[in-house]
Amino acid sequence: MTHNNYRRILLSAAALALSGAFATANAADVVIAGSGGASQDAQRQALWEPASKALGIAFAEETSQNWGEVRAQVDAGAVTWDIVQLALQDTGLVSAAGVIMKLPEDIVNRADYIPGSVNDYCVGNTVYSTAISYSTEVYGEQGPQNMVDFWDVEKFPGKRGMLRAPRGNLEAAVLALGHPREEVYTFLSTPEGRQAALDKIAELKPNVLWWESGAQSMQLMQDGEVPLMYGWNGRAQAAIDAGAPYKLSFNDALLNVDCYAIVNGAPNAENALKFLKEVAKPEYQKDLPKYIAYGSANLKAYVGYDEATLARLASSPQNLTNQYPADVEFWTEHGAELSEQFDAMLLSN
Structure with a gap:
């Protein structure tokens, strides 16, 4: 903040x-x-x-x-x-x-x-996950299967819905860089790793609609404004139960x-x-x-x-x-600085 x-x-x-x-x-x-x-x-x-x-x-x-x-x-x-x-x-x-x-x-x-x-x-x-959901109307039954796919705007064009905060997005960016789930926090343990993850988010920024509450993420899905959502599974499932034509995947999901x-x-x-x-x-x-x-x-x-x-x-x-748990100690140590860096990244050109 x-x-x-x-x-x-x-x-x-x-x-x-x-x-x-x-x-x-x-x-x-x-x-x-x-x-x-x-x-x-x-x-x-x-x-x-x-x-x-x-x-x-x-x-x-x-x-x-x-x-x-x-x-x-x-x-x-x-x-x-x-x-x-x-x-x-x-x-x-x-x-x-x-x-x-x-x-x-x-x-x-x-x-x-x-x-x-x-x-x-x-x-x-x-207990919930931050997970990928995708529109079956846009991608059929074979939408993005992992975070590398989620970042691939050529193979999967369209806006992505993502939380306007570093938590969860930094981890997803590490996976998008090609690192395995078990090495996410090892990669983020260095300043260079954290910067690389922020740079990866910045790369996707033109294709993102940022949401700030679970209710907002649900509404984006129900309105069909984003064919891809990286959000909380309970909210995504509630949108699907209400008729939104999306499929939820727990692959590469972050357990919270x-x-x-x-x-x-x-x-x-x-x-x-x-x-x-x-x-x-x-x-x-x-x-x-x-x-x-x-x-x-x-x-x-x-x-x-x-x-x-x-x-x-x-x-x-x-x-x-196919999930991995969030690291509480990592966010205790780095949460404040990453919030500042994330906000700066969003404001940069």
């Missing part, structure tokens, strides 16, 4: 809080900021509503597309959110910035979770985890802890795939799934084979 963008968000958050814009949210027992769109709808139905009923704790909800929004609340001393959904890769940066609180060690049993999906600050909730954290200075921190612990239970988590094609980070939630359900989940054994 650039300094000017952060300053703008900070001022906006302070102004909204002082004006009482969040009065309704503050009246709730706990306030949750999710990622919006189909993902938030799914979490509301599978997790938040039944947990609220079980605990007798009323919740209100907001949406957040960037952790800078909650950082602005903390820095302005005007915190109105209690629980915020984050990408697991961002938690190192977010905790270092003092935005989220350290969780009790017994908040969940980490042995029940996918390794690495719970840390001292965040509890994994959804989103998680729940509690905001430093949360006005309802005690309720937030109770709520977070409750929604983490497998009896709620198992219902996520009823509403969106995302699996849970809680391994106990997978008991009893049929083959049709597993086929739609990035985290199922049959779909894991």
